[in-house]
Amino acid sequence: MKAIFVALLVITVFHIAPSQASPATKSPLVGHWTLDIDTLPMPPEARPKSVNLDFADAPDGKWLTRVEIVENSGNKMHGESTLSLDGTPGQATGNYWVDVVAAKMPAPNVLVMQFVYQGIPRSTRVYSVSSDGKVLTETEAYAKEDGTPMLRTAHFNRASAQP
Numbered sequence: 001m002k003a004i005f006v007a008l009l010v011i012t013v014f015h016i017a018p019s020q021a022s023p024a025t026k027s028p029l030v031g032h033w034t035l036d037i038d039t040l041p042m043p044p045e046a047r048p049k050s051v052n053l054d055f056a057d058a059p060d061g062k063w064l065t066r067v068e069i070v071e072n073s074g075n076k077m078h079g080e081s082t083l084s085l086d087g088t089p090g091q092a093t094g095n096y097w098v099d100v101v102a103a104k105m106p107a108p109n110v111l112v113m114q115f116v117y118q119g120i121p122r123s124t125r126v127y128s129v130s131s132d133g134k135v136l137t138e139t140e141a142y143a144k145e146d147g148t149p150m151l152r153t154a155h156f157n158r159a160s161a162q163p
Helices: 002-020
Strands: 031-035 050-058 062-070 076-083 090-094 100-107 110-117 120-129 135-143 149-158
Touching: 062 100, 076 100
Parallel strands: none
Antiparallel strands: 031 050, 031 149, 050 062, 062 076, 076 090, 090 100, 100 110, 110 120, 120 135, 135 149
């Protein structure tokens, strides 16, 4: 009799637990971000005029990323992708030098993306949000043409409204 009671209790707990589980947490990455141009580790004349980055949840559990870059010359580049966050490669569109992307989100405030263009790996980027949710740090890992590994860090600020 005791074994039946324990079995019924376990079954009841498994049926109740999902309904009382906390709702999925929205990632603090979601939102509109603007690059803090002055913090870029390059000469001012080589810096872009602006970079806007948008992250959003997409249907079917996918992740939407949009970027718009205005170069110092005034030339505009943009890119967009909607991906599963399981590392499965997906297509990117736009005129930015990326046509295939893979992404994973190991924690709600961390996104890892791998960029490829015309079959050649271009960079891996890790995005992380500060604990106050106001600053997005992008760490980019790539190789120079001679194979030298490079790391670059950029900081984005959360925009209060869409551009």
